[in-house]
Amino acid sequence: MAGLVGRRDKNSAQSIRGSRIVVAIVIGILFGGIFALLYPNGFASSNHSSQFQGRRLAKSILQIGSTSCESSELVNMLKSDLADLSTKNDELKKKVRDLSKKLMAAEQKNGNAEKQVIVVGEPQKAGPFGTVKGIRTNPIVLADDTVNPRLLKILKKVAVQNELIVALANSNVKAMLEAQVTSIKKIGIPNYLVVALDNEIADFCKENDVPFYTRDPDEEIDSVAKTGGNHAVSGLKFRILREFLQLGYSVLLSDVDIVYLQNPFDHIYRDSDVESMSDGHDNMTAYGYNDVSDDPSMGWARYAHTMRIWVYNSGFFYLRPTLPAIELLDRVADRLSHPPPAWDQAVFNEELFFPSYPGYIALHASKRTMDRYMFMNSKTLFKQVRKDGNLKKLKPVIVHLNYHPDKLPRMKAVMEFYFNEKHDALEPFPDGSDW
Structure with missing residues (x-):
């Protein structure tokens, strides 16, 4: 009976040691994954402080199986180290963002970057031949009500x-x-x-x-x-x-010097x-x-x-x-x-x-x-349209008297021609100007 009890105690001790080893392995795998996420390029690219903390964590993992009474203290230490690493990671991200902003500001100053960047969508693959169309319509700016x-x-x-x-x-x-x-x-x-x-x-x-x-x-x-x-x-x-x-x-x-004949x-x-x-x-x-x-x-x-x-x-x-x-x-x-x-x-x-x-x-x-017949300059009107029976039937949106110095009388004639249907209203004027 005593021998049986002795073997049972021996088996229990071996079981406890085996459990500790399993726990150590699991924790090792867990922190190995954490290291892989925090330091994808290995410890060589980290600073000295991070290397020191890494060695502390590795040493701690090896010590896990030594005694069960230290496990609670060890877990707390690991949590503290993990928190420190997370804080340093956030600081590095902030430094990267600050450097990016400084770089963009320098490029803008040199005229090598856009003044403002607008993200219009995710990158896309080019489609089949003949289907690709670039963006033609730029987004409107955000209105600034404080301007005026x-x-x-x-x-x-x-x-x-x-x-x-x-x-x-x-x-x-x-x-x-x-x-x-x-x-x-x-x-x-x-x-x-x-x-x-x-x-x-x-x-x-x-x-x-x-x-x-x-x-x-x-x-x-x-x-x-x-x-x-x-x-x-x-x-x-x-x-x-x-x-x-x-x-x-x-x-x-x-x-x-523009006459409106339709709503533009x-x-x-x-x-x-x-x-x-x-x-x-x-x-x-x-x-x-x-x-x-x-x-x-x-x-x-x-x-x-x-x-x-x-x-x-x-x-x-x-x-x-x-x-x-x-x-x-x-x-x-x-x-x-x-x-x-x-x-x-x-x-x-x-x-x-x-x-x-x-x-x-x-x-x-x-x-x-713009359509040159709908948004018509006065050279087109006086040299071409008024002399063409079909074109005379068209009603432009506007007529701009930009080609002629006698603007006011021609503006009045245009209104007579299109509004009042006075068909000879444009006839007294030469194609061009007298000087």
Whole structure:
């Protein structure tokens, strides 16, 4: 009986030792997995402190089987070490984020990164041939209501679906503004706003129930706004329109030498940062063509192909409130504010169309040319449309008297021709100008 008891005690002791070994192995596997997650590249890439803690953990695991009375203290020590490692891991992640921010800031300063990054979706695989389409419509910016609360209050009343026509005017162009307002009211366009650059225009708007906005005093540009001619005032729009876009509104910028015959918002695609009417007078010049340059001195290589397009008209264009549209306004306004003097339409098109090259980073804005018969310039009207029986039946959205200096009488004739169906109203005028 005593022998039996002795064997039983011996077996129990062996069982306890075996259980301890199993526990040690299980804990070893557990912490081995933790180490693999925290240090995928091994301890060689860790700092000295982490290596020391790792050795402590390894040593502790080996000691697990020595005595059961130490297990509680050992578990607490392991938990403490694990917490320390987790804290250090969080600190490393924070350092990485800080370094990434500093790197991005440095790249932005050097002009080698976008000013703001917008994530538009997860990376995608390219589809089958002929099915791949790039992103054409940039997302709109988040509206900043703090930019100009007074203007925002006006826009909320005037705009329709967050878009409106904006015309700048001072007393020098009052007569043309009156003609334009007449056409606006004839069509019944509600979302039309005049930026009144002087008191006379503000008074005119009040008397004729035309929504208007007067800017806050600005010594730098007030003298131009109040006394400048058509081109000088035209250059101001790039600075003034910025706040409209920042507030989250799409803007159809309109010079005052434009007659409205239909609501333009029924004919805008809204798929690009910029939609503009063209100064082109046919399909090739309006939409682009391959032009061949000839240099006989080059012999066999005398012919060189070029791509050409007539400029966009900076007196009638639609801007969505996107980062590229705002950057366009900033670029043009900045160039026009520094010597040498430049024509706003030339600068507007250079920023839109010139590509990046050494020393220059181009604007990445999507563009759309408006239908040249719907958004018609006066060269197209007087040289082509009025002489064609079929084209005369078309009713454009607008007619822009941009090609002619006798703007007001031609504006009135256009309204007679299209509104009052006076078929000979355009006949007295020459194709071009007398000078």
